Amino acid sequence: MNHSEMQDHHSPASHDHHAMMIRDFRKRFYTVLALTPPILFLSPMILHWMHIPFTFPGSDYLLLLLSTFVFLYGGRPFLSGWWDEMKDRNPGMMTLIGFAITVAYVYSAATVAGLKGMDFFWELDTLILIMLLGHWIEMKSVAGASRELELLVRLMPSDAHFIQDNGQVKEVRASTLAAGDRILVKPGEKIAADGVIAEGESFLNESMLTGESRPVHKTKGDKVIAAAINGNGVLKVSVTHSPADSYLSRVVQLVKDAQKARSRTQLLADTAARWLTIIALLAGMVTFTWWFIDGKGLAFAIERMVTVIVICCPHALGLAVPLVVAKSTALSAQNGLLIRNRTAFENARRITTLVFDKTGTLTIGKFEVVRYQSTLAAFTPEDIMRLAAALEKGSEHPIATGILKKVKDLDIAPGNAADVQALSGEGITGVVDGKKVAVVSPQSVTGLSAGKDHLQKINAGETLVYVVVNDQVAGFIALADQVRPESRDAIRTLHQNQIKTTLLTGDNKVVAEGVAKDLGMDNFFAEVLPHQKLEKIKELQGQGEFVAMTGDGVNDAPALAQADVGIAVGSGSDIAAETAGIVLVNSNPKDIVSLILFGKATYRKMIQNLLWATGYNVIALPLAAGVLYKQGILLSPAAGAVLMSLSTIVVAINAGLLKVKK
Template sequence: MKNQHEHHTMGGHKMPAGKHVAHNDDVMDHSKIKHGSNAHMGMSEHDHHAVMIADFKKRFYVVLALTIPVMMLSMQIQQWLHLDINFSGSSYLLFALASVVFVYGGWPFLSGWMSEMKAKNPGMMTLIGFAITVAYAYSAATVFGLKGMDFFWELATLILIMLLGHWIEMRSVMGASNELELLVQLMPADAHMVMGDQIHDVKTDTLKEKDVILIKPGEKVAADGIILEGESYLNESMLTGESKSVQKVKGDKVIAGSINGNGSFKVTVSHAAKDSYLSQVVKLVDDAQKSKSQTQLLADTAAKWLTVIALVTGIGTFLYWYLTGQTLAFAMERMVTVIVICCPHALGLAVPLVVAKSTALSAKHGLLIKNRTAFENSRKITTIVFDKTGTLTVGKFEVSKIVLLDKGVDEKELIRLASALEQNSEHPIATGILQKVKDLKITIPKAENFKAITGQGVEATVAGKKIRVVSPGYLKEHKFTMPDGFTANDSETVVFVLIYNKLAGYIALSDKIRPESAEAIKTLKDENIKSILLTGDNNKVAASVSKTLGMDSFIAEVLPHQKLEKIKELQGKGEFVAMTGDGVNDAPALAQADIGIAVGSGSDIAAETAGIVLVNSNPKDIASLILFGKATYRKMVQNLAWATGYNVIALPLAAGVLYNQGIVLSPAAGAVLMTVSTVVVAINASLLKVKV
C-alpha cells in the first residue's frame, strides 16, 4: 500500500527555465523575485515593476505637456485649424521642444534599441527606436535647410502614445506578477520563538529544524512543522485551494503561510524557510512562468520574423513611394508608420501574459504546474488513468464494522487486542484499527513475542493470551470454517482475530470513495475523456469502484512495475494518456504517461516525475486542471490570432495600398492601433479564470 506522502524519486522531465520574449527591461522576467520569508523585503519584482510604471507615467505626463505646444507650432496643424502662430524663431522653438520629447520621452525606446543591438537580438525596441530616430532626423533637417515639411507633431504624438501603451501594458504585466507576489508575501517576516519560559521575536528566515515557535490567534504560521501543543482551525486556502478551515491538533502538520483561527499553539519547525512548502511553490511557479512551452517558442519565432518583415517592408515602402515621385516627407512618413504598426508588441506579450496569469492562478487553487508543455497539452488528453487509493478514494481505511463470534469477548476487547498487534505497523489496515481505538479512548496493551505471518497477518502474546490477526486467506489455508453469514463485501477488507487459535470475531475496514469522485468522472465524460481505474486491488473491489463511479473500464491486480506497461499499451492504441498517482511506486508510470499528474502529495511537492502536482487529493481538481488547461490554451490562441490578424490588416494600410482611395494612416494612428492591439491582448489574458 502506498504512503501518500512519499517522495517521487525518479528524475523528472523538467522544462529549462527560459526568459520571455525580450522587451523593455525584461518586463516578464521574474528572476529577481526573492524566495523565502524575507521575499517582500528589499527590491522585489513587484517593486521593480512599480518603479518602471512610475517612470513611464512621469515621462508620459512631461511629453503630454510638451506635445500641446509642439502641435500648436506645427504648420500642418495650423493649416487644419486655420491658425497662424508664426513668429521669429518659432521653428527653432518647435525644434527645441521636439528635441526634449525625442530625448526624454524616447529614451526608454532608444536605450532598449541599444540593448537589443548589443544582444544581437533585434525586436520591438529596435523598431520603435529606428522609427522615432528617422522621424526626428528628417524633421530636424527641414529646420536647417532641407526642403519639405517636418513631422515633429507626429513624432511627439507617436512617443506619447508609445509611453501610454507601455504604461498600460506594464500595469497588466504587474497584475499577472502580483498573483505570484501574493504567494511570496504569505510568509510572515517574524516568528515568536520559544526558548524555555521566554518568547523572543526572530526573523522567519533564521528558523531551523527543531526550533519551537508560538502561533497566536489570527497570525500566519511562520514555518512548516508539527504541532507540539495546543490546537486550532487553520485556513490553508491560499496554499491548497481548499476553502474550508481545517482543524489541527497535536501531532498534525502545519504549512507556513496558512492563517490561524482563534486558538494558539506551539509548532516544532520541520525545516528552514527556504525549504518550506510555500518557498517550493513560489520557486515552482516562478520556474513555470519562465519556462517556455511550444506555444511560447512559436510566438517568439513569429515576433522575430515580424521584426525582420517590419524593417524590410518599411524600407521597401520608402523606396517605392520615393522612386514613384512622392515627396521625401511622404515616403518617410509611410516608412515610419509601417515600422511602428509592425512592432511585435502584442505578439510578444500574447503568450507570456497568459503564462504568468495561469501559472500563478493555478498555484492559488492547489494546481502546481512544473512543466508548461504538459499543462498546455492537457487539452489533448483522451484517456485518464486513475490510481484508486488516495485519489478516487479517501486513502484511509476506516473500521466499518466489528462482528463478534465468541460470547466471551465484547467489541472493545476484540479491537483492544487487535490494536496491540497493529500498534507498530504502518499498514493502512493497522492505521484504521488504531484510529478506531483512539476514537473509543481505549488504552492499547503491550504485545510480546511479536511475529509476522508472511503475507497473511501477525501474531503476538497480549496479557498472556496468544493472539493472531489474520486475513481470510490464512483461515482457508489452515482449514478454518468460515463463520455463518460471513460474506466478503466488494469494497471491504476483513481481518479475523484469533484467541488461542479460536475465532473470536472479525473487523471489516473500508476505504471510502471520495464524494467528489463521481462528479469528476462525469465532468471528464462530458469532455469526451475516458476514465480508467488502474489498481493493485482485486477484480471485485476494482469492478465495484469502477461501476459506482461510472468509469469506462478498470485494470485490476496490477503490480507496481506493470503499471508502466499498461500505460504503454494504451499509448500503443493511439490514446493521449494522463496518469494520476500518489506514491513512489507510481513514478515510472507517471514518467511514461504523456502527462503525469502527482496527486495528494500535500507538502511534498518534489514529485519529480510529474509535470503537474495537485496539492489536494481531490479528483475534482483533475477535471478543473483539464478545463483550465483548455481555457489557457484558448486564451493563447485568441491572443496570437488577434496579434497576427491585426498586423495582416494594418500593415498594408500603413504602407499606403489604399492611398489612391484616400485612405492613409499617420504614424500617430499607427501607434494608436499598435497600443490598442497590446491592450486587447493584456485584457484578454487578465480575464482567465479557474473553474472550481
C-alpha cells in the first residue's frame, strides 16, 4: 500500500479495493497464525530453550517446507511491494521488510542445505505474522480515518419525488434530476437536490452539511441544500443544480482535492521517510559487518541486521501526516469548514492578526430602517423611501433588503428605475421619474449640498445612506444592523489565543468605531472601498503581522488573495471563492475561531506523530543493533516487528483523537 496515495480511497471502487485488501491481510494473518505452532515446535532453537529433545528424520525439511509457504504466502504483500518500489526507484517500507524477510529465509534455507549455522525460521515466521497483523490493523485505521468523508458521500438520497407538468408526483432516481425540475419533499425526508423553495415552509436540519446544530427555518424563496433533512413541513422545491453539481458533491470533491494536496508538513515527512529508509539499510549493513568482524558468527550478524532493518521501517513516519490530513479535512467539511488549501489551513496556527469584514460576519447582516428624512423641500420622507426602493428593487445587498422591507411595511409603491448601475463600494445609481437618482455612502456625498451636515449626525451603530437627486442630497436613510451574539465570545477567545482583531469596513467611522469598541476589538479601518482593502492588508503585513482576512469571497477577492490566510465567510452554497484558501459555509464568527483552533490542533497532531515516529527510531535502532548486548538486552526480529507495529498503531490512534471544538 502506498501511503502517499492513501487519501485517494474515497470512490466506491477504491473503497471496495481497500476492503478487499483488509480481508486479504486478515486471511494471510490467520493462515500464518495456524502454521506458527508447528514451526515453533519444529525449530531447534525453541526446542533447545525448552529442553525438549524432540526430533525425527526429515523434521528439518518439514520445517523448511512450512516456512517456505509462510515466506511466499504470508510475505507476498511485502515482496510484491518491494518489487514495485524498485521499479519506481523509490525504496521505502516494503523494500526494508522484503529485504529483511528474504535475507532471513535464504540464510535459514541454506543451513538446511548444509551451511554451518543455526536457522531462524521461527523468527521469520513470527516476523511475518506480526507484520501482517500490524498492516491489517493499520489499514483498518486508515479506513476509519476516511470514514467521515464516506459518510458525507452517503448523505445523498438516492430517490426523489418528481412533480410532472400535470401535477402528478413520480418516483425517480435523484441522479436524473436537472436544473428547472420541481420536486416534492415530505416531512422527515432528505432534500434530493440543491434548489429554491417554491411552496411551503419548514425547519431544515443541515448539521451534517454546515455544522449548524439548530434546525434552520426556510420559507418560499429560500435556498435549500441537497441532503438537508426536512422537518414537519411539506416543501415543493425548484431544482437549481443537478445532484452531480450540488453543494454536497462539490464539498466532497473539495475535500478529496485538499486531502491529495501536499503541504509543507507532508513533504517534510516524506523526505524524512526516504532518509530513514536509507539510514535503515546503511545501519543494517554496518551492524552486520560489525558483529561478523567481532566474531559473533554469520547467524548472529544476520539476525542483528534483520532486526535493525525491520525496526527502522518508516511505517509510522509515512502515516504520521496522511492520517491526520484525512481525518482533519473530512471533519472540517462536516463542520462547515471547507479547506481549499492545506498550507493555508496549517498556517492558521501562525495568525497574529485577524481582519474581519463587518456586515454579515460580526453583525447579523439584516439591516432595518430606523429613521429616514428628506433634506429638500421638494421631497417628503416617503418620497425618499420610494426613490431608494426603486433603485434597490433588483439588489440582494443587506441595505437594499432593509429598505425594501420598510417600504413594504409602509405600503409605499417603489416605482420603476431605468439605467440602474452599481457603483463599486459606493452605492447604486439610475433614473427614476426622469430624474438621476443615486443611493450612496456618506463618503460619496461630502462635497455635495447638505451632505456634510447629515454626516455628522450619525448615531453609533447606524449605517447611513444618502438619496441624491440630480446631484443634490435630497434625504437620508439610517439603518441599524445588530451585532451577532456570538461575536463577543469569538473576539474574546481570539484574544485569549494572543490574536489581535481588526475591523475592516466600508461603513462610516462612527459605526465602525461603535462596533469595534462594543466587541473589544484592537483596531478598525472605516470607509474603506473594496480596492483599498488590499492596501490595508499590506499595511498590516508591513508591520510584521501574519494576517488572516475574512470576506465574502467576491468583493474582497484581492484582499483575500493578499492575506497570508484568506477565509471566505458566509458563502452558503457558493463554494467557488477561488481566492480564499478556506471557505466557511456559515457567517458565524465562532466558526472562524473554530477554524483557527482546529488548525492548531491539526498541526499539533502532525508534529506529535512525527516526533513519535522519529523519536521511536532514535531509541529503538541502537537497541536493535545490540549496543546493550553485554548488559543482556537484545531485541529479536519479532520484537522489532512488535515495536514497529506498535508505533504505527500509536500514530493511527493519535490521529483518530482529532476533534473540532465548536
